[in-house]
């Protein structure tokens with residue numbers, strides 16, 4: 001079968017969680033990077049962007065947009081979405097929490113320098129006092145290797161992605177979270193994820209000024 005094809009900027013943004021989930025599922029994918037406004041306009045003119053937005057993932061004969069819709073589809077398709085409705089809604093709760101945290105980080109490259117400082121301080125506060133505190137308690141109460149049931153799921157992938165992103169902002173963020181530290185090691189050693197964490201994988205680097213400039217150029221904002 002044809003490999004999924006991802007259309008986005010050469011950076012993390014909203015597409016990175018989709019790359020992580022495909023990689024965790026062991027699914028190879030292709031990418032087209034938007035560098036010029038014309039590429040975006042052509043995708044839109046060709047009717048491939050439902051609401052005129054990216055991420056766009058073309059797979060299984062469909063043109064999929066809306067990040068959450070794509071992630072839900074992938075999680076279900078690759079059996080990373082729990083064994084029943086109750087596990088699925090728990091995965092949804094955990095995933096939405098990590099996405100809220102990661103979206104705060106995704107938007108910082110577009111903030112002015114003074115706003116950026118304030119935003120980073122808020123991100124660290126939320127990460128420590130809210131999100132990581134909650135996930136440490138979940139791991140303690142659940143007492144299993146994985147967040148939901150006793151099986152690797154999408155929720156585990158998202159939390160690892162979020163942990164690594166926050167550690168890039170503050171390397172010692174897990175010093176008060178021993179269970180999260182052990183979780184990070186455990187999930188990082190899952191073969192498909194271990195491979196994605198190796199240099200040369202399709203994982204993207206932290207955003208830099210060039211990434212923000214390209215996004216502003218392509219989207220003209």
Ligand SMILES: CCCCC[C@H]1O[C@@H](O)C[C@@H]1SC[C@H](NC(=O)CC[C@H](N)C(=O)O)C(=O)NCC(=O)O
Pocket residue numbers: 012013014052053054055065066067068106107110215219
């Ligand atoms: C100030 C905010 C800038 C964010 C710009 C982009 O860079 C990424 O880091 C985040 C976004 S992604 C690009 C943006 N896409 C979205 O906002 C998608 C939102 C949708 N709900 C989703 O979840 O996929 C885009 O195509 N906009 C064109 C435009 O709406 O006309």
